[in-house]
Amino acid sequence: ALLRVFGFLGKRWNGVLIGALAEGPAGFAELGRTLPGISESVLSDRLNELTTLGLISRTVREGPPIGVSYQLTARGQALVPALAALADWARGHLPATPAG
Numbered sequence: 001a002l003l004r005v006f007g008f009l010g011k012r013w014n015g016v017l018i019g020a021l022a023e024g025p026a027g028f029a030e031l032g033r034t035l036p037g038i039s040e041s042v043l044s045d046r047l048n049e050l051t052t053l054g055l056i057s058r059t060v061r062e063g064p065p066i067g068v069s070y071q072l073t074a075r076g077q078a079l080v081p082a083l084a085a086l087a088d089w090a091r092g093h094l095p096a097t098p099a100g
Helices: 002-009 014-022 030-035 040-052 081-094
Strands: 056-061 067-072
Touching: 002 014, 002 056, 014 030, 014 040, 014 056, 014 067, 030 040, 030 067, 040 056
Parallel strands: none
Antiparallel strands: 056 067
8 A cells, every 4th residue: 555655646746736736726827836847748647647536626617718727526635634744744854955
């Protein structure tokens, strides 16, 4: 089980995206601004992967302008406490990096 979870969380941006969406629904551009350094293609790939896994849902808002919003599903919300515990552990046990 640990190999599977760290295979998933070890994939760059997956855990950070879940954490960003824990704050509430967000659009594609907003997520891109929240995660400096992620390319649009990688963001799109990760969002598609997380949607396929059932961790986030994608909602198309009727326009104009048409918009897309992403939010955590119940399954994704269930992961938030584990990510928070990992972040707490990191703050107490890992050296700080320039990115925080």
